[in-house]
Every structure is written in C-alpha cells, then in structure tokens.
Amino acid sequence: MDFLRHVTTIAWKDLRVELRSREILFNMAFFAAMVVILFSFAFLKEGKDGAMVVVAEVAPGFLWIAVLFSATLGMARAFDRERESDTMRGLLISPAPRAALFLGKAAGLFVLMAMVEAVVVPLIWFFFAAPLFAEPVAMTAIIVLTTAGVAVVGSVFAAMLMRTRARDVLLPVILYPILVPLFIAAIKGTSGVLVGETEQTWFWIRFLLVYDSSFVVAALWTFESVVIE
Amino acid sequence: MKRGIYLAAAAACIVGIAGTLYLIFYRAPIDRLLLFNQKIFYYHVANAWMLGAAIITCGVSSLLYLRTRQGRHDDLARAAGELAVLYGAIVLVTGSIWGKAAWDIWWDWDARLTTSLLLWMTMVGYVLVRQYGGPGSERMAAGLGVFATVNIPLVYFSVKIWRTLHPQTSVVPGLQGSMRAAMWSSVALFAVLYVLFLLARMRVAQGERRLSELREQALDAGLIE
Numbered sequence: 001m002d003f004l005r006h007v008t009t010i011a012w013k014d015l016r017v018e019l020r021s022r023e024i025l026f027n028m029a030f031f032a033a034m035v036v037i038l039f040s041f042a043f044l045k046e047g048k049d050g051a052m053v054v055v056a057e058v059a060p061g062f063l064w065i066a067v068l069f070s071a072t073l074g075m076a077r078a079f080d081r082e083r084e085s086d087t088m089r090g091l092l093i094s095p096a097p098r099a100a101l102f103l104g105k106a107a108g109l110f111v112l113m114a115m116v117e118a119v120v121v122p123l124i125w126f127f128f129a130a131p132l133f134a135e136p137v138a139m140t141a142i143i144v145l146t147t148a149g150v151a152v153v154g155s156v157f158a159a160m161l162m163r164t165r166a167r168d169v170l171l172p173v174i175l176y177p178i179l180v181p182l183f184i185a186a187i188k189g190t191s192g193v194l195v196g197e198t199e200q201t202w203f204w205i206r207f208l209l210v211y212d213s214s215f216v217v218a219a220l221w222t223f224e225s226v227v228i229e
Numbered sequence: 230m231k232r233g234i235y236l237a238a239a240a241a242c243i244v245g246i247a248g249t250l251y252l253i254f255y256r257a258p259i260d261r262l263l264l265f266n267q268k269i270f271y272y273h274v275a276n277a278w279m280l281g282a283a284i285i286t287c288g289v290s291s292l293l294y295l296r297t298r299q300g301r302h303d304d305l306a307r308a309a310g311e312l313a314v315l316y317g318a319i320v321l322v323t324g325s326i327w328g329k330a331a332w333d334i335w336w337d338w339d340a341r342l343t344t345s346l347l348l349w350m351t352m353v354g355y356v357l358v359r360q361y362g363g364p365g366s367e368r369m370a371a372g373l374g375v376f377a378t379v380n381i382p383l384v385y386f387s388v389k390i391w392r393t394l395h396p397q398t399s400v401v402p403g404l405q406g407s408m409r410a411a412m413w414s415s416v417a418l419f420a421v422l423y424v425l426f427l428l429a430r431m432r433v434a435q436g437e438r439r440l441s442e443l444r445e446q447a448l449d450a451g452l453i454e
Contacts, residue, residue: 153376160372165363174358177351178376181387211383218379225295226372 006096010104014078015111024077025112029119032070036062036123059130060190064183066120068150071113072172075154078109079162088162092227102155102223110151117143135193138201142193145208146186149215153178156219160226182211238425245418252411269330271411273323275419277345280320282423283313284348284377287355291374294367300438303367306374308430310355312423317349344385351377 018024039062082088091101121143125132132139157175161167185204192201253271286309294302324342325335336342355377358370447453 156372156376160369161362163365164358164369166361170354170358170362174351174354174373177347177354178373178380180347181380181383184387207387214379214383215376218376222295222372222375226368 003097003100006100007104007107010091010096010101011107011111014105014108017081018108018112024074025115028070028074028112028116031073032066032116032120033123035066035069036120036127039065040127055128055130056191056194059124059128059132059194060187062128063120063124063132063190064146064186067113067117067147068176068179068183070116070120071109071150071154072175074112074116075109075151075158076161076168076171078105078112078155079158083162098224098227099220102159102219102227105159106148106151106155106219109155110147113147113151114143117147130194132190132193134196135198135201138198138205139190139193141205142186142189142201142208145205145212146182149182149208149212150179152212152219153182153215156223156226159223162227182208185211235425235428238421242418242422242425245414245421249411249415249418252407252414256407256411258407267330269323269327271415272419273320273327274412275415276316276319276323278416279419279423280313280316280345280348282420283309283316283427284352284381286427287313287352287374288378291371292378294371295375301435303371304431304434304438305427306371307359307367307434308427310352310359310370310374311430312426313352314349314356316423317345317352320345321349340385344381347384348377348381351380 039058043058043062079088082091092098094101096104121132124130154175157171157178161171161174164170185207189201189204189208192198192204249271253268259267287306290302290306290309293299294306324345328337328342329335351373355370355373358366358373362369444453
C-alpha cells in the first residue's frame with residue numbers, strides 16, 4: 001500500500017509540474033497532430049474501389065507512429081527536468097523505493113501519452129472516418145497496453161541516458177528497435193479493430209500483455225543498477 | 230604461454246580458411262536447384278550462428294556486469310556487441326545474395342530476415358551508445374544489452390506471424406556427406422575465429438579501461454592536468 005502511495009506521489013508530482021507549465025503536453029499534442037497530417041499528405045490517395053480499404057491499412061500506422069514520435073519528445077524532457085534542477089539526487093535519497101520511483105515516472109509519462117492520445121485518436125477518426133470506436137473494449141485495451149509498454153521502456157532508457165552526452169539523438173536510436181514488437185502488435189491489433197477481425201485483435205492484445213509484463217520485469221530489474229550514481 | 234596459444238589458434242584459422250574453401254568448392258557437390266549459388270550457404274549459416282553467439286555473450290555479460298560491477302564483464306560485453314554488428318552485417322549481405330539467387334528478390338519481410346535485421350539494428354544502437362554516450366555509458370549499454378536479450382523472443386514471435394520464406398532449421402541436420410563436412414568445418418572455423426576476435430577486442434577494451442582509470446588516478450594525485 002505504501003508502495004502505491006509512493007508511485008502516485010511521484011507520478012502526481014511530475015504531472016503537476018507539467019500541468020503548471022504545459023510545455024511538454026501542448027508540444028507533444030501539436031507534434032502528434034502534425035505527424036498525422038503529414039502522413040495523410042504522403043499516403044492518402046483516391047482509391048478506385050472505396051477509400052475505406054485504404055484507410056484501414058494506413059490509419060493504424062498514422063496513429064501509432066504519431067503517438068510513438070510524440071512520446072519520444074515527452075520522455076526525454078521528463079528526465080531533463082530532473083537533471084537541469086538536479087532534483088534526481090533528491091528523489092534517489094528520498095525514502096521511496098527505487099522501483100516506486102521508476103513506476104511513478106513511467107506512470108507520469110503514461111498519463112501524458114494518454115492525454116496526447118485523447119487528441120490523436122479522435123483526430124484519426126475525424127480525418128479518415130476510421131471506425132476506431134467500433135469495438136471500444138478491444139481498442140481501449142490496445143491503447144492502454146501499448147501506452148504502458150512505451151511508457152515503461154521509454155522511462156528506463158530516458159533515465160539511463162539522463163547523464164550522457166548526445167542523449168536526444170541516442171534515445172530514439174536505442175528505443176525504437178526495442179519497441180518494434182510492441183509497434184507491430186499495436187498496428188496489427190488496431191487494423192483488426194478497423195476491419196472487424198476480432199480474433200486477430202485479441203491475439204495481439206494478448207501479445208501486448210506478454211510484452212508489457214516482460215519489460216516491466218526487465219525494467220524493474222535494471223533501473224536500480226543503471227540509475228544509481 | 231597465453232600468447233603462444235592465441236597465435237597457434239590464429240595460425241590454425243588461416244589453414245582452416247583454406248581448408249573450408251577446399252571443402253566447399255572442391256569436395257561438396259553442386260546443389261541441384263541452386264547450382265553454384267548454394268555455396269554461400271556454408272558461410273552464411275556459420276556467421277548467422279556466430280551472430281547469435283555474439284548477442285548471447287553480450288546479453289549475459291551485460292547482466293553479469295550490472296550484477297557484479299566488474300569491469301571485465303563489461304569488456305566482454307563490449308567486444309561481443311561490436312562483433313555482433315560485424316556478424317550481423319555479414320549475415321544480412323550474404324543472406325541477401327542467397328535470397329536473390331533462391332527467391333529472385335534481395336529482401337523479403339520474412340520472420341528470420343526481419344528478426345536478424347532488428348537484432349542487428351539493436352546492436353548498432355548498442356555500439357552507438359558506447360561510442361557517443363560519453364562517460365557512464367557502459368552501465369547504460371549494459372541495460373540495453375539486457376533489454377535486447379529479453380526482446381529476442383518477442384521480436385521473433387511478433388514477426389513470425391508473417392509467411393516464412395527462409396529454409397527451416399531442418400536443412401542443416403539433413404545435409405549429406407561432403408556437404409555436411411563442409412558445413413560443420415565452416416562452423417568450427419568461425420567459432421574459433423569468433424573466440425579469437427572476442428579475446429583480442431576484449432584485451433583492447435581492458436587496456437582502454439585501465440588507461441582511463443590510471444588517468445583518473447593521476448588527475449586525483451595532481452600528476453597531470
């Protein structure tokens with residue numbers, strides 16, 4: 001119980017800092033929207049036999065690339081803040097266990113990403129008439145699990161890179177190859193929702209569950225040893 | 230003594246390369262379907278296994294480094310990580326040549342090809358971190374090594390859903406006679422070569438680490454600026 005309290009305290013601290021300045025959130029959301037719009041210029045064509053088929057193929061990609069790219073902005077900044085004001089040391093010597101510290105950070109990022117998704121998902125629905133809300137339960141499961149996976153893996157890497165040179169460049173370089181299975185699952189699952197293939201969707205949701213649990217364990221295991229001064 | 234064994238093994242490798250070339254091009258028969266193109270298989274498979282060995286070495290020693298904080302594990306991880314990039318490049322290039330000959334396309338998004346590509350990209354990321362991360366990057370690289378290892382089954386499983394074009398694993402045990410001899414001698418050769426490269430690179434990494442430790446000590450003692 002105490003552990004959960006620590007997690008929420010840290011997550012809430014991050015969110016409160018963010019909600020006061022709103023510098024990451026607005027930029028993330030705007031960037032994500034811009035990515036969606038740029039992608040539509042790149043890929044949308046007049047289909048001969050109904051535009052819907054085309055949309056079901058490309059819309060999941062638009063959605064998850066926009067989310068992933070904007071999340072990269074957010075995770076780098078979340079730890080930059082701790083570094084700039086040298087508050088990471090304060091967090092590390094606080095009585096909160098390291099695991100709670102990490103999960104709190106990841107939870108903060110999760111909420112931030114969820115706010116961006118609250119903009120991007122309706123945007124995709126609005127622009128491309130993609131029936132994203134056809135299966136609310138499955139779609140919510142995909143969004144929650146994918147966001148959690150990105151938040152967990154992203155927080156570990158952002159924390160690791162906090163004290164290194166060239167961290168802004170290195171973060172996507174090391175993050176994206178690790179996130180590829182998650183990305184495949186999110187895209188395939190979402191396109192399952194769009195074309196109404198329930199079985200495919202739930203297969204990928206189970207895969208996301210396996211991915212998330214593997215990396216939560218790996219993250220808790222490595223976070224302590226990579227972040228200690 | 231150690232140096233003697235090392236040099237003897239290196240000399241054996243030189244003979245071994247000539248030996249495998251002989252076995253592959255003179256003893257092993259020409260494949261009925263792929264003709265001469267099939268010859269690349271002997272080196273491709275051996276290098277692919279070494280890619281696997283390098284990634285596993287890197288993952289395990291990264292884990293050991295995070296647990297024990299002993300520099301020697303880090304040196305080994307670093308050596309294996311760089312070798313994984315090298316072997317990955319060889320595997321991808323020889324694999325593409327095979328693909329062009331066998332399937333008439335250079336690249337296909339098949340499970341094994343995609344997995345190899347992604348693992349190679351991860352290892353390139355690992356080397357980039359070591360190269361440009363600056364001080365303290367070894368712990369981060371070790372973390373990345375652990376993540377990459379956890380990721381292997383997930384990558385393979387997620388891309389496996391697609392159609393598989395690559396020959397199944399059963400090809401190797403099914404080889405007959407001289408093809409089999411060529412295959413296994415090539416694997417043995419590359420395994421020895423891998424260990425030699427690993428040791429050589431590890432020695433360099435050890436030297437670099439000792440040098441930077443000494444420099445720090447000298448700075449602390451005020452001997453150098």
